[in-house]
Amino acid sequence: MLNTWGIDKQQVHVILRDNARNMKKAMDDMGVLSVGCIAHTLQLVVHEGLLSQRSITDTLANARKIVGHFKHSPQAYARLEDIQIDLKMPVKRLQQDVQVRWNSTHYMLQSLLEQKRSLSVYAADHNLAATLTVNQWTLMEKTVEVLAPFEELTRVVSAETATAADVISAITVLKRVLSREHSTDQGIKTVKSTLLEAVEKSFSQVETEPLYCIATLVDPRYKDRYFTNPDNLRQAKDALIQEVGKMEVRRAASEESEAEPVNKVPRQNTASSTLGSVFDEILEESETETGSVSTSSADVQMQSYLAQQTIPRSDNPLQYWRAHATPFPSLAAIAAKFLCAPCTGVDSERLFSAVSNVTDEKRNRLSADRVEMLTFLKKNLHFILK
Structure with missing residues (x-):
C-alpha cells in the first residue's frame, strides 16, 4: 500500500x-x-477485568435474552411502547449489545435500567425469554456505574481530533477515578480494584512508549503534568531532547521545511465532561512542581516551554504552536510531527462501513478502481468543501 x-x-x-x-x-x-489501538485495549480491559466475572456474565446473558425478545417481535415492542405511554415515560427502544461494538454493553444495560418499570408491567401480563432477579438489577446498576468512565474515555480517544497525546492523560485520569472510593458498597470497590489492576497491566508501558510520551510533552494542554512515574518522565524528556537535536539538524539543512504547521479541525469543548474535573485536578497538582536546571540548548528550549502555563483542554494545540513557532521552532516542528498520529483505529473502522455503503447489492458491478475513487471522495471531499 x-x-x-x-x-x-x-x-x-x-x-x-x-x-x-x-x-x-x-x-x-x-x-x-x-x-x-487504545480504544480496543480499553475494551479488552473491560471484558477481561469485569465482564468475565460469573455473576455479571449470567446477568448479561439474561439481559440479552430480554432485549432479543423485543428485537425479534414487533408485536412485543408495540406492547412495550403502549406501556411506556401509559406510564408517561419516554418511548425508547432497547439497545442490543454487540461484542465488536465498543461500549454497547454499557448502553444495553442503561436502556434496560431506564425501562425497568415498563418491563416489570410487561412481565406481569406477558411471557419474557428471561427474568432478572433483584440482585441482578442491583448488579446491573453497579456495572453501569463502573463502566461509565470507560465509556466516556472511549469517546474521548475515538474522536476525530484525538491524537497520541491524549493517551497518557486519559489513562492517568482513568486510574485516578478507579482508585477513588466514592461508594461504600464493597461490591463496587472490589470491581473497581479488579479493573484498576487490569488497566495497570494492559497500559504498563504507555508512559515509556516514545510516540505517546513525546506527543504528550509537546501538547500544550498536557505537557509533563500527567506522568505518574518520575523515571518515565525523565526518560520522556530525554527522548524529547534527542528529537529536538535531530530536528535542529534537519532545520539547518532545510529552513523552509517547517514554515507553517498543518491546519487541524478545532477540538470539541470537553470542559463540561464528567471527568473534566479530574483532568483539571491533575494539572493543578502538577503546576507547583519544578524541573531540574538545564544547560544545553535543547534543555533550555524544552524547560522554557514546560514552565509556561498549560492551555485549556478545549483549545487546539496546533493553533498554540502556530503562535509560538518563533520562540520554539524545533518544538513546533516536533509537535506538527507527533500530534498528527491518531490513537485509535476508529476512522479505519468507519472507512470499512463507508465502503459497504458505496458498493451494495444494487451497485455490485463497480470496478475496484471506481470503488476506491468514490470512497476516497466520500471520506475527503468535506475537507475541500470547507
Missing part, C-alpha cells in the same frame, strides 16, 4: 494497528514503528 501511494518507508512516522500478534509481527518485519 505504501508503494501504491508512492510513500517511502522512511517517511512513515507510525502505523496504527490492531492488537493481533500477526499485525505486530508484520510491522516489526517491515521495520516501521507501530502502536496498537
Whole structure:
C-alpha cells in the first residue's frame, strides 16, 4: 500500500494497528514503528477485568435474552411502547449489545435500567425469554456505574481530533477515578480494584512508549503534568531532547521545511465532561512542581516551554504552536510531527462501513478502481468543501 501511494518507508512516522500478534509481527518485519489501538485495549480491559466475572456474565446473558425478545417481535415492542405511554415515560427502544461494538454493553444495560418499570408491567401480563432477579438489577446498576468512565474515555480517544497525546492523560485520569472510593458498597470497590489492576497491566508501558510520551510533552494542554512515574518522565524528556537535536539538524539543512504547521479541525469543548474535573485536578497538582536546571540548548528550549502555563483542554494545540513557532521552532516542528498520529483505529473502522455503503447489492458491478475513487471522495471531499 505504501508503494501504491508512492510513500517511502522512511517517511512513515507510525502505523496504527490492531492488537493481533500477526499485525505486530508484520510491522516489526517491515521495520516501521507501530502502536496498537487504545480504544480496543480499553475494551479488552473491560471484558477481561469485569465482564468475565460469573455473576455479571449470567446477568448479561439474561439481559440479552430480554432485549432479543423485543428485537425479534414487533408485536412485543408495540406492547412495550403502549406501556411506556401509559406510564408517561419516554418511548425508547432497547439497545442490543454487540461484542465488536465498543461500549454497547454499557448502553444495553442503561436502556434496560431506564425501562425497568415498563418491563416489570410487561412481565406481569406477558411471557419474557428471561427474568432478572433483584440482585441482578442491583448488579446491573453497579456495572453501569463502573463502566461509565470507560465509556466516556472511549469517546474521548475515538474522536476525530484525538491524537497520541491524549493517551497518557486519559489513562492517568482513568486510574485516578478507579482508585477513588466514592461508594461504600464493597461490591463496587472490589470491581473497581479488579479493573484498576487490569488497566495497570494492559497500559504498563504507555508512559515509556516514545510516540505517546513525546506527543504528550509537546501538547500544550498536557505537557509533563500527567506522568505518574518520575523515571518515565525523565526518560520522556530525554527522548524529547534527542528529537529536538535531530530536528535542529534537519532545520539547518532545510529552513523552509517547517514554515507553517498543518491546519487541524478545532477540538470539541470537553470542559463540561464528567471527568473534566479530574483532568483539571491533575494539572493543578502538577503546576507547583519544578524541573531540574538545564544547560544545553535543547534543555533550555524544552524547560522554557514546560514552565509556561498549560492551555485549556478545549483549545487546539496546533493553533498554540502556530503562535509560538518563533520562540520554539524545533518544538513546533516536533509537535506538527507527533500530534498528527491518531490513537485509535476508529476512522479505519468507519472507512470499512463507508465502503459497504458505496458498493451494495444494487451497485455490485463497480470496478475496484471506481470503488476506491468514490470512497476516497466520500471520506475527503468535506475537507475541500470547507
